[in-house]
Amino acid sequence: MNVLVINAGSSSLKYQLLNVETREVYAKGNCERIGIDGSFIGHEEMGGEKHRTVVELPNHKVAAEHVLDILTDLDVPIDGIGHRVVQGGWLITESVPVTEESIGWVREVAPLAPLHNYGEADVIEYCLQRMPDVMGVIVPDTAFHSMIPERAWRYALPRDVVDKLKIRKYGAHGTSHRYIWRASNEFLKGDIHKLVSCHLGSGASLCAIQDGRDMDTTMGLTPLDGLIMGTRCGSIDPATVCYLQREGGYTVDEVDTMMNKQSGMLALSGLSSDSRDIEQAADDGDENCQLALDMFAYRTAQLVMEMCQALEGIDTLAFSAGIGENSATMRAKIAEKLAWMGLAIDPEKNAVRSDDVRDISAPDSKIRVLVVPTDEEYMIALDVKQILGK
Numbered sequence: 437m438n439v440l441v442i443n444a445g446s447s448s449l450k451y452q453l454l455n456v457e458t459r460e461v462y463a464k465g466n467c468e469r470i471g472i473d474g475s476f477i478g479h480e481e482m483g484g485e486k487h488r489t490v491v492e493l494p495n496h497k498v499a500a501e502h503v504l505d506i507l508t509d510l511d512v513p514i515d516g517i518g519h520r521v522v523q524g525g526w527l528i529t530e531s532v533p534v535t536e537e538s539i540g541w542v543r544e545v546a547p548l549a550p551l552h553n554y555g556e557a558d559v560i561e562y563c564l565q566r567m568p569d570v571m572g573v574i575v576p577d578t579a580f581h582s583m584i585p586e587r588a589w590r591y592a593l594p595r596d597v598v599d600k601l602k603i604r605k606y607g608a609h610g611t612s613h614r615y616i617w618r619a620s621n622e623f624l625k626g627d628i629h630k631l632v633s634c635h636l637g638s639g640a641s642l643c644a645i646q647d648g649r650d651m652d653t654t655m656g657l658t659p660l661d662g663l664i665m666g667t668r669c670g671s672i673d674p675a676t677v678c679y680l681q682r683e684g685g686y687t688v689d690e691v692d693t694m695m696n697k698q699s700g701m702l703a704l705s706g707l708s709s710d711s712r713d714i715e716q717a718a719d720d721g722d723e724n725c726q727l728a729l730d731m732f733a734y735r736t737a738q739l740v741m742e743m744c745q746a747l748e749g750i751d752t753l754a755f756s757a758g759i760g761e762n763s764a765t766m767r768a769k770i771a772e773k774l775a776w777m778g779l780a781i782d783p784e785k786n787a788v789r790s791d792d793v794r795d796i797s798a799p800d801s802k803i804r805v806l807v808v809p810t811d812e813e814y815m816i817a818l819d820v821k822q823i824l825g826k
């Protein structure tokens with residue numbers, strides 16, 4: 437079965453056409469700078485070269501139109517379409533078929549993720565109109581977290597306010613964490629019960645998973661909470677928001693931009709949000725970059741412990757996403773901070789580069805440590821297959 441996976445971001449639209457059984461990727465690409473000057477589409481076909489076409493992309497619908505045109509020329513039948521949706525909110529707590537009604541739900545919960553959900557709803561609607569016979573499936577990134585126990589998702593705010601505004605921990609990266617559980621479980625042949633999944637990319641979150649059930653996660657109402665990220669501050673005293681406005685004179689939007697786009701590793705390093713640049717500068721003696729890396733590792737280790745409490749234990753820790761998969765330095769730093777609990781990685785195994793799931797634990801480690809390349813597209817395609825099968 438061939439599935440087209442569409443992942444519409446705030447100003448980008450990634451796509452991948454793959455076969456669910458063989459995991460063969462026929463084509464993939466990315467529409468970049470949607471709604472901004474200088475937009476283009478990068479497209480790649482299996483065994484072929486990457487092409488970059490400069491094209492005007494005023495909105496997500498036009499981007500989707502171009503993607504479907506390109507893929508129609510490919511002559512690979514599309515059996516289903518999986519749409520990644522950032523926020524399913526209180527209405528979409530599992531993957532669901534695309535209908536007029538479910539598209540309405542994506543729009544209804546959009547105030548929780550306005551930069552993403554509106555564009556995503558437009559793309560889903562366009563695909564439904566253009567390919568009415570091909571079933572679409574909405575796969576919310578928040579769905580996996582909807583099974584978190586109430587003690588973990590509820591905020592200690594007045595009940596009437598929380599109920600009215602639907603405030604709770606929704607989390608994010610759920611599809612990635614679900615995949616990381618699946619791949620770890622497969623790799624360990626079922627010998628896994630309590631997993632702390634570490635999705636460490638430019639956005640970063642942890643997830644506590646017990647026998648496939650999500651028990652807690654570090655992102656909250658929005659993806660700003662939890663770990664220090666590329667440009668996001670992660671958890672800080674919530675009163676800082678009021679203080680910035682009252683004493684600093686910043687507007688709501690300015691605080692929002694500051695915390696989401698101007699903070700995190702970018703602010704700490706004073707150099708870049710990209711951890712490759714930061715690691716390089718730290719090696720060259722830049723003290724701000726050294727501190728940024730130390731803080732990232734410290735905060736991650738601290739929140740790993742929070743996730744361990746949700747599980748009341750841990751048998752496996754998995755590193756994933758851009759930093760988790762590629763940075764042996766950061767994996768070693770985090771492991772060092774967790775050494776007191778008996779976690780140890782093998783430096784030689786840690787240095788190996790590979791696209792496969794691998795065990796990097798030291799022989800005497802009390803906790804298994806894996807590196808698991810995430811594959812959200814495949815997870816989404818699996819959901820499409822399952823729902824089509826019904």
Ligand code: AMP
Nearest residue numbers: 637638639710711712757758759762763
């Ligand atoms: P993602 O959001 O999962 O694509 O991850 C992006 C992040 O991964 C960026 O901060 C990159 O700097 C980081 N990253 C990718 N490759 C490496 C690497 N070899 N070493 C350190 N960080 C990396």
